[in-house]
Amino acid sequence: MIVAEHLVKEFRIAERRPGLLGSLATLFTRRHRLVRAVDDVSFEIPAGTRTAYLGANGAGKSTTIKMLTGIMTPTSGRCLVGGVEPYRNRQLNARRIGVVFGQRSQLWWDLSVPDSFRILRRIYDIPAPVYRRNLALFRELLDIDALGTTPVRLLSLGQRMRAEIAASLLHDPAVLFWDEPTIGLDMVLKDAVRELVNRAHQELGTTLVLTSHDIADIAAICDNVLVVDHGRVVHQGPLHDLLRTAAHRTVVFDHRDGTSAAEALRGIETGLPGVHAATGDDGRIRVEYPTGRYTSRQVLSFLLDRFDLADCYAPEPDLEDVLRQIYARPRTPEPAEDGTP
Ligand SMILES: Nc1ncnc2c1ncn2[C@@H]1O[C@H](COP(=O)(O)OP(=O)(O)OP(=O)(O)O)[C@@H](O)[C@H]1O
Ligand SMILES: [Mg+2]
Structure with missing residues (x-):
């Protein structure tokens, strides 16, 4: 559905x-610097998937979304949305996509939300049943009526975001590009937004590309991830595969032995060097091990050998930790032409 080729x-x-x-010198001789915001990015996003486009601040996410929505033209390479190059066919592309830029309004600043929706209905030629169904949904989940006839420029950030999200969904677009759609929203509204997009996905097979710094949004909405770092794609695939790249994993357990907690912890840390063991608030022992050094099988068989386990589980690695690990990585220098690093 969405393709980027050496973008x-x-x-x-x-x-x-x-x-x-x-400053005076700048007036006469301007020196320029090139910033490569998106650096040879290639990816493919299949139809009907919900992809989180992740990366640290300044990684190039919004710039990529601007090219995918047709607002910006690539310096080189190309991208396709449903077989169309968005910046060459802006109108055709616009009909099939819904866009939210949390940082920038897509609505008419001086118009009220109901007026904006009426205009959008004309622009997109939305059939009456679709329009009615969607408005009813926005009333129920986004409390859109409460925005009244206030011009958009006077709405609070959270109120405006509700209108932006509704506007992006109004014409049942095949693809949604949501760039930080939940900034300014409280918990209840975040839940509503998650429900809206998950419904669109289930009922209409909508494809979603989402950027968000809210990890809970990503976990609640997305099944796939694309991680960019300094303009480059460093990971693409199912969310659970990304979690598997965690540098540390944890096993939590309870045991029926008479050993004291301190003794148990010491035993684990001596038996498995490099592992960190601690007692959690719930009294269970948490063993954190470096995945580069041990497999879960090794850790589990060590624990089974040592303890009479009562209960044992391995929580999913924390997405936030995994991302922190990627974002904190220094940029790998480009190899020189002759191949030397
Ligand atoms: N119009 C512009 N003119 C000059 N530089 C720009 C412009 N837009 C973006 N940049 C630069 O391109 C890089 C990528 O910016 P971009 O907004 O795409 O990042 P982002 O991944 O969306 O970050 P954030 O998470 O903070 O939203 C940054 O270094 C930014 O300063
Ligand atoms: Mg951005």
Whole structure:
């Protein structure tokens, strides 16, 4: 459904020199610096999937979404949404997509929400039953009527986001591009937004590309992830595969032995060097092990050998930890032309 092929976007930024003399010099001789916001990105997003587009601040997520929605043209490479290059066929593309940019309104600033919706209905030529069904859904889940006839520019951030989300879904688009759609929303509304998109996915097979710094959003909505780092894709695939790349994993257990907690912890840390064992608030022992050094099988068989286990489970690795690990990685330098690093 969505394809990016060697997508590159560069920005030319005028460099300012420091100090007063520097400012004067800047007026006469402008020096420019190139920022490669998206750096040779290729990916494929199948129809009907819900993909989280993740990366640290400045990683190039919004820039990519701007190219996919047709707002920006790539410096090189290309992207396709449903077989169409968005920046070459903006109108055709716009009919099939729904867009939310949390940082930038898609609505008419001086119009009220009901007026905006009436215009959108005309623009997209939305059939009456679809329009009615969607409005009823937005009333129920986003309390859209409460926004009244206030012009969009006077709405609070959370109120505006409700309108933006509804507007992006109004015409039953095949693809949703949501760039930080839940900023400013309280917990109840975040739940409602998750329900809306999950319903669209189930009932209409809508494809979603979502960026969010809210890990709970990602876990509640997305089945796939695309992780970009310094403009490059560093991971693409199912969310659970990303979790498997965690540097540490944990096993939690209870035992029926008479050994004291301190003794048990010491025994684990001596028997498995590099492992960290601690007693949790619930009295159970948590064993955190580096995945590069031990397999879960090794850790489990060690524990089974040592203890009379009463209960034992391995929680999913924390997505936040996995992402922190990726975002904190220094950028790998480009190999030189002759192949030397
Ligand atoms: N219009 C622009 N002109 C110049 N540089 C830009 C422009 N838009 C983005 N950039 C630069 O491109 C890089 C990527 O920005 P982008 O907004 O795509 O990041 P992001 O991944 O969406 O980050 P965030 O998580 O903070 O939203 C940044 O270094 C940014 O400063
Ligand atoms: Mg962004």
